[in-house]
Amino acid sequence: MNLIIEGINCFSSAFNKTSSFENFKRFEASYVLNALTLDRKEAIFAWLKLGLNENDTLQCSVTIGAMEPILFSQKVESIFDQRIEELEDAIAEKESDEKVVLKIIVRKSHKDEGNYLKLNIYSLEDFSDYLVKRNLKELASFLPNEFASEKPVNFNILHEVVPFRTNRFIFSQGYPVIDSDLQLDSESFDRMKLIEKRDKCGHFANASTMSYLPEDFHLLGNCQYKEIERVLKCLESFYLLVFLCDFSSVSSRLNVKMKGYKLLSQEFDIDRLKSAKTDELYLIYKWVYNEGNFSDKVGLARNLMSIHLKNDDLLELESGTVHSLESGYDIYLKENVKQYIEIKNKLSEFIQSSSDKANGVTKNMFTSMKNSLWGFVSFFLSVVFFRVITKGTVQGIVSDDILLIAYGIIGMSCILLWVAIQETNTDIVRFQKSYKSLKSRYKDLLDENDLNKILQNDKIHNEDVLHIKQKKTLYRNSWLMITFIMFIVVTGLWYLSSSNEDLDNNNSLPKATQSK
Structure with missing residues (x-):
């Protein structure tokens, strides 16, 4: 059953189609009616209203011979009755050799049904x-x-269709049965x-x-x-x-x-x-655009497709090409996993190396402090030994000259402390820059979240930096404390030496007086 043919049958049971056309916006067809009858006027009016959504507009016209077309459309019944009367008059005046042409025009518009x-x-x-x-x-x-x-x-087809x-796009039957x-x-x-x-x-x-x-x-x-x-x-x-x-x-x-x-x-x-024949091509497309690393998959697909063609024709792929892609991608993933493990191992080595560098940063400061202390102790012991050898006693060990030299060494120690602190601060900055630079390079190779997971969100690095700063504070405080103690000891010995010397001088004056 066909909606258009059903309408034509209301005018005539015998007809021939002379032309027809349909696109997205319009349907148009012309028919020569072999026998025109108006016995089914009610059926004609019902047909004009039947099976159309409110967005389509149907018109039909009947032309007898050279007369003006008589138009029928989806309007009120009184106008329809007027057109029927005009057509009846035209039929009465029709010559036997005049053709009767029925023209049907539908202006179409799509309808939004919500989800389609x-x-x-x-x-x-x-x-x-x-x-x-x-x-x-x-x-x-x-x-x-x-x-x-x-x-x-949904292309709603108004005649019988499979x-x-x-x-x-859905092509479904909408008439006579939905x-x-x-x-x-x-x-x-x-x-x-x-x-x-x-x-x-x-x-x-x-x-x-x-x-x-x-x-x-x-x-x-x-x-x-x-x-x-x-x-x-x-x-x-x-x-x-x-x-x-x-x-x-x-x-x-x-x-x-x-x-x-x-x-x-x-x-x-x-x-x-x-x-x-697109079966293989469609499988490849679905594989490429499915889950996974799209850039890697499309690159691999283009490489393998170019060598699996018949006659270098992109529409003639060898059967099973998609399986070659899947195998190639599996190998590619295994290589990537191997590379990933290597990168992860290198990162672990870097983390260990970074911790070793952190220990090395403060080791230089400790070495400088040790050398400074050892230099002062060596000087002091030399003075003691020299005093014992030359005078046979340690009394008066720190003279004014020795005190001046000791203060000079203590001053140099303070300068060395300042230099060591500046050097350590510079090494900390370089240590942090080196870490950030390497992390930035690995961002091109690893996902940022994965990189942060491997680096434990910089936890180890931050602990290393904190360790360096704590060691720096410990060595600085120790250095200052030792220097202060050396200052107190030297100053105290000098004071004792000066006091003993004054006492000796005072004791020698009465003896000199008695001898006179």
Whole structure:
């Protein structure tokens, strides 16, 4: 049963179609009626109202011979009755050799049903003829600009049809019986994410006007309508090449370039795309754009595809190429795991080396402190030994001259302390810069979160820096304390020496007086 034919039968049971056309916006057909009758006026009016959504507008006109057409449309019944009267008068005046032409025009508009869009198709044959006659660039744009939404589209066919569908486009029967098995759910994926991936590793010159995916035209099941099937195959082939090649553009032909182990540059016309066998290509596309490292997968796919072609034709892939990709990627991942372990081991070595460097930073300060102390002690012991050897006693060990020299050594020790502190501070800064520089280089090799996990969010480095600062504080305080003690000891010995010398001088004066 056909909605249009049912309407024609209301005017005449015998007719011949002279022309017909249908696209996304309009259906138009003309018929020559062999016998015109108005016995079914009520059926005609009911037909004008039947089976249409509120966005479509149906008009029909009857022309007898050279007279003006009599128009019928979806209006109130009183106007319809007026047109019937006009037609009855025209029939009464009709000459036997005059033709009766019925012309049907439907202005179509899609309807938003919430989770999908619906567009009526009045003749799948005429609609497929329209698609077939479009050039490649027009066909690749597919839907008119009015279909701005990325929702699924239900082509509601108003005659008997065997339903078929792709992931996005559903061709279902809407008259005389609505297809109760219609499934409007589609495969769940992020369209924009897939398009962003495509643009990340390739350039499609017509991307602004053609935002379709290969899934949109991939048939899910069989299609009994060969012309429609060829159109969908053409579009699927078109977008598979766009999503897998480095560069693509379309004018009258599809131009693509792929940089693999071999550089491939090809052109495909619409007939070649319609006849393509895309099963292998579609499997590769799904594998590349599925989960995993997209950049690595698309690079590997382009390399292996370039050496698995028949006659260097991108639409003639060897069977099983996708399995070669999977095997190659497994090997690639194993190599990456090996490289990852090596990088992780190097990082562990770096962390250990960094801790050793942290110990070395304060070791220099400790060495300087030890040498300074040893120098002072050596000087002091030399003075003691010299005093014992020359005078036979340690009394008066620190003279004014010795005190001056000791103070000089203590002053030099303080200067060395300042130098050691400055050197340690500089080494701390260099130590931190070296760590940050190496961490920055490893960011190019590892995920930032993984790098932070390996480095324990800089915990060990921060502990090393804290260790250096604590050691620096300990050595500085020890150095100052030892220097202060040396100062007290030397000053005390000098004071005792001076006091003993004064006492000796005072004792010698009475003896001298008595002797006189």
